[in-house]
Amino acid sequence: MIEYRNLRIALLGAGSVGSQVARLLLEHGDELAARVGAGLELVGVAVRDVDAKRDVDIPRELLTTDALTLIQSADVVIELMGGIEPAKQYILAAINSGADVVTGNKALLATHGPELFAAAEQVGAQLYYEAAAGGAIPIIRPLRDSLAGDRVKRVMGIVNGTTNFILDRMDVQGDSFENALAVATELGYAEADPTADVEGYDAAQKAAILASLAFHTAVPVEAVHREGMTTVTAAQVEAAEKAGFVVKLLAICERLTDPETGVEGVVARVHPALISRRHPLAAVHDAKNAVFVQAEAAGDLMFYGAGAGGTETASAVLGDLVSAARRHVAGGPGVGESVHANLPVFGIGSVTTRYQLTLVVTDKPGVLAQIAGLFSEHGVSVEALQQTVASAAAGRSGDQPLTATLVIITHEATEAALAATVAAVSAHDAVVRVESVLRVEGDTP
Template sequence: MIEYRTLKVALLGAGSVGSQVAKLLIDHADELAARVGAGLELIGIAVRDPDAPRRADLPRELFTTDAHSLILSADIVIELMGGIDPAREQVLLALTSGADVVTGNKALLAEHGPELFAAAEQVGAQLYYEAAVAGAIPIIRPLHDSLAGDRVQRILGIVNGTTNFILDRMDVAGDSLESALEVATELGYAERSDPSADVEGFDAAAKAAILAGLAFHTTVPLSAVHREGITDITKEQVDAARAAGYVIKLLAICERVTDGEGREGVSARVYPALVPREHPLAAVRGVHNAVFVQAAAAGDLMFYGAGAGGLQTASAVLGDVVSAARRHVVGGPGVAESTHADLPVLDVGAVRTRYQITLRVTDVPGVLSRIAAVFAAHHVSVETLTQTVARVDEAMPSESGEEAASGTATLVIGTHTAFESALAATVDALRDSDEVVTVTSVLRVEGA
């Protein structure tokens, strides 16, 4: 028999995820109450237009435009509006009033997480955000709780389903980036009006900031996350990667690093990279997400599943609602976020990685030794080199704009691990070299 009072739940936003959350709260009220030990009553849904069409059939009387009054009447507030404003103001109102908040808003957390967590701690409330990263995949709670006694060393994540779908289409179906993006748009995976949040890596960068802060007990501002998107990836690069035993994935990478001066810090970055086909992340297909965690004691852990979708993300939201409700029943203040390590967030130049560089060079005697000298001058060691010769009839412009010799060769050079700063400087020097007609491709190698 349930003896605890019924908990009042307010929902902000009724889009694809919000509508599913509301429907699940209503349809499974008895089952959720049994799990929690208290009833959960959805007391209202704050929206801009109560009469707008919804994906789920919900009672009209639940909708309101008065978010302020709704928030102040609730024990638990679910924020699924997205964006920064008015979400920030409304989440702060909920927390300062003592309500627990469940959110899936990665942009809000990446930009204002410390402010929100501080507000929650001040009044003993709790901010839950499992749905903010990787959709239905439970990754926040394992990092927050299960691995709290371990030392996470590195996270490699495919955390954006749209870009993974595009790169997968390019790899499997042979599509160009433009064709794959068109298919993603038609299927509703990419935003028709502006897909830049996905393809330019903004979405993944926000998630990387959240994961890094959680894993390393350090505040990681979104502005400190190095970001590169997939818009420069070509079919030729994807084909070459396949031939070499790699697949290209947009990765969110968070890791502990030590710079050239021996200073320990953390790195958070997003960029397309070559992943060996035998690595578990290489098998992540379509719009699925996966997060690969390397911890000192637990070893390698893989979290895989649906990274988006209204019903799938609603599952993560409801999990947080149940956790928040159980906390009310059991009692006690919320658990504050840990930032005790307070490690510096180091520039991407402090990261150690590997490059695969494809060059078209003049096919003249001594060119290999001069190219090798460029690498040596920057203390970068060459691990592999393959060469193909292509004879052309017409002179071709070089990087400097001057005409190159008619004989050219293509070099694919794999480096040993080196600091990102040294590798980037090497590429810059190659572009300035008289022997280099063009730097065709530069991709990092991760997971090898």
């Protein structure tokens, strides 16, 4: 069955994912060889410190600190170090030595992707990165290959497990953000410094990768509009639940026509948003991830699974390794990265979406009509309005005026129109405060 020489595999990095890749390669080597039609030989693992403690025992003779020499000897290089440098120079060295590369490095792809893809294309090498977005979830191949004959309209993903764990706990247990974060940290879902997760940096990197792929257009991470979820309150989550919504941190990539200029382009954005509890993404609990894709012909698709975890992500890396190895055995160039559409990338200002506004107002006759008037003056159409009875102010001292809470859901509006509306509403005499403004995403099934 095996008619091809052994393929030489170099692994860069032996952290939580890298060490599992090494383990699975060593344990399941025969099975993988049968699938490839050639043996897969792990020839070395480049690490910073050969004596460091690891999750998995890697044979000492495989460990090396000399990554560049290791790379020169390999047919396929698996980069799982993370970070920009030296990962970037190592990947370029691998490409230029004729190796194919498998990487899970989302930070690098989101910032220097086009340069790496161009370098690979020039020498006919391949760059595989299924593990860079969605962890174990197969999303890169479906977008690149399965939907290659379709036109993607929107990608809407829960692509960060830490924040989904926190928001799910706030939803299910009624926890505050701080308490839920503490639990996530205790359980190992959140890092000591959770900034990359809770401020949406991690999700923004994945959004850049998914948008580039979905729209055949290079979308750098700097072009991704990013808002974190640290400002989401327990009260907002509870109010959302009552209104039939759940708060999720979403990465949204969409193809749209700019409402001002009429030009077609792409927008990528990460922010907390309300989605209907009947939407498939609402059923994504704990630290799970899911990517919801809307395509012109295929309709609605969803891909669900573990978005992180050493063993889980190693599955995606090994799938890429088998693809790379099969290509070595079969010969011929593989599939290049496609940016033929090259659409302009717009900012958040081009987006039209629905909004939920929560206002505290003094409970006087006519206030509701005046507020509704402000919306229509600014061209924002109200889809639903709910006024909570003034008893919400119960417990206050008798001197204060009674207040009511208005929850308003708008039809689709631009950011600019919404911002102008919020400014006008805030300035209105009867408005005590604007309690929250949240985007509402997804069709309500």
